[in-house]
Amino acid sequence: MNSAPLEKVAVAHIATDQPPDEASARDLDYGWQSGNQIELLENGEAYFPKVFDAMRQAQREILLETFILFEDKVGHELRDILVDAARRGVKVVASLDGFGCGELSPAFLAELAEAGVIVQMFDPASKTLGIRTNWFRRLHRKIVVVDARVGFIGGINFSADHLGDYGPEAKQDYAVQVVGPAVADLHHFALAQSGRKVRSRRGWRRRDRRPSPWTSADGDGLVRLIYRDNVQHRDDIEEAYIHALSKAQRRAVIANAYFFPGYRLLREIRNAARRGVHVQLIMQGQPDVLLAKLAARMLYDYLLKDGVVIHEYCQRPLHGKVALVDDDWSTVGSSNLDPLSLSLNLEANVLIRDRAFNQQLYERLDVLSKHHCQTMPENRTPRLWLWRLTVGFLVFHVMRHFPALTGWLPAHKPRLKPFESRAHDR
Structure with a gap:
């Protein structure tokens, strides 16, 4: 497959240790939000159908961050869903870790980019003597936000080893689906971390008051987003x-x-x-x-x-x-x-x-x-x-x-970079 020019999906390099655009460290200090519905999702059997269904229903935007994405049956299904969403006009931003997703083929990434998906790699690096050296300060988050109306967060990557039929090495893991006011915080955070422009703190909490397709009842759970970075939220x-x-x-x-x-x-x-x-x-x-x-x-x-x-x-x-x-x-x-x-x-x-x-x-x-x-x-x-x-x-x-x-290792600043097919040719 020939890779299409990526100028239309490229974004400026963003130093992820510095809050981008209008999102200062103070803006990214989130409080408790009430009135949420929270659903526990255990393992890929519960998680993938929920996430994929939400993505298929997306009308405006899909924001995704993941540490691992493999080219297996889960990764291929995710790719097809994101490609389809982008082609029907949904804005799709996929932020992938350069270590955990370092084995993705140029063809796999190019197919996403050609469809209009904004593919960004966190701290990509080529192998040295066949070994990856970008081990530390990884983008380890697993977050999906669809249309700013439903959010997913947890420990489950997009790989088949989170499914029971993978065999004895299948992982036991958990995530949650959140519907309610806390999704505004997840959305604001995912936007800011992906380098998109976000509203000021005063403006970001405007709610979309249309009925959500993922729930029919009001929730009353309190939810607070917390995170760690290497600046002001280390602990x-x-x-x-x-x-x-x-x-x-x-x-x-x-x-x-x-x-x-x-x-x-x-x-x-x-x-x-x-x-x-x-x-x-x-x-x-x-x-x-x-x-x-x-x-x-x-x-x-x-x-x-x-x-x-x-x-x-x-x-x-x-x-x-x-x-x-x-x-x-x-x-x-x-x-x-x-x-x-x-x-x-x-x-x-x-x-x-x-x-x-x-x-x-x-x-x-x-x-x-x-x-x-x-x-x-x-x-x-x-x-x-x-x-x-x-x-x-x-x-x-x-x-x-x-x-x-x-800290004794050679210093570098991890950055979020747009996918460029030439950088992945080996």
């Missing part, structure tokens, strides 16, 4: 976890694929258990990255001795990034609790204050912990305890200071 997601755990009274459940947080969050988890909160952690037992499991296990003794219950999910790789506290606080998003997500990557979560949603998420996680996990026993007299203590100490402090260590 927002971590602080949200710490604050919720500090207020916990009855229960707290955290299901997270890559768990190696800093000391402050670890201490808050431990302190909650000490004061009688039933704290459960659901970790990877069948990891897609072995180092993630080994690193998390270095923290087990510290947490188990104070009453934290730790489960390892063993049915398939856990990819979720969700948590709940007591009866009405929950979070779903893209952020793991490890140095990459908490200190380097661009991430986004939603906080949710809704009892019905909290209970639904709790029930789903309860099924995992009771039927598909092994529970870690507290080992009060571990063998080779001195060796474990020494290795644990070293790993803990290396990982804790990992973000600072990456």
Whole structure:
């Protein structure tokens, strides 16, 4: 396939560590929005039909951010939907990560661009000696907003490994569909991060009051968008976890694929258990990255001795990034609790204050912990305890200071760049 000229879809290079256009860092500090309907979507079987149906109904605009897009059956279906939407006049902006989407073929991307889809790559880089070197400060968010009226956010990428028929390596993951006032914030954020011009803070909350095709009843859930960047919102997601755990009274459940947080969050988890909160952690037992499991296990003794219950999910790789506290606080998003997500990557979560949603998420996680996990026993007299203590100490402090260590690497500013077919020819 010959690539069409891309001048019509090119945009100015945007330094993603700086808020673009009119969206200052202050503008991108979002508050709680009431009156929302939130639907939990578990795995690709629930997520892809909802997202694809919303895209097929799009009349004006589709904004998409994703870390991974593969050329498999899910990626091909997404491509066909976006191409069709663009050809019927819908404005489509697809912001893809240069590392996670680095294997997409020029032909795949060119087909999108030729149809009028604005394809943007975050920090693309060619391989060096066959190895990708753009590992850090990734665009790790997974956000879709359609017509500024329905939004999706979570941890699910556009790839077939989020479907059960993929096999034993299929991922266990979560996302949410949001309908209501909070979609205005998701829309504003996605526009600003993609480099589009956005209204000032005063103007962006104007509502589209037409009935939504995705819901027939008014919602009453509170939703707040939070995110981390490498400028003024470096710790927002971590602080949200710490604050919720500090207020916990009855229960707290955290299901997270890559768990190696800093000391402050670890201490808050431990302190909650000490004061009688039933704290459960659901970790990877069948990891897609072995180092993630080994690193998390270095923290087990510290947490188990104070009453934290730790489960390892063993049915398939856990990819979720969700948590709940007591009866009405929950979070779903893209952020793991490890140095990459908490200190380097661009991430986004939603906080949710809704009892019905909290209970639904709790029930789903309860099924995992009771039927598909092994529970870690507290080992009060571990063998080779001195060796474990020494290795644990070293790993803990290396990982804790990992973000600072990456500063020794050659500096560069990640940028969002328009797709140009010549840059992808190899």
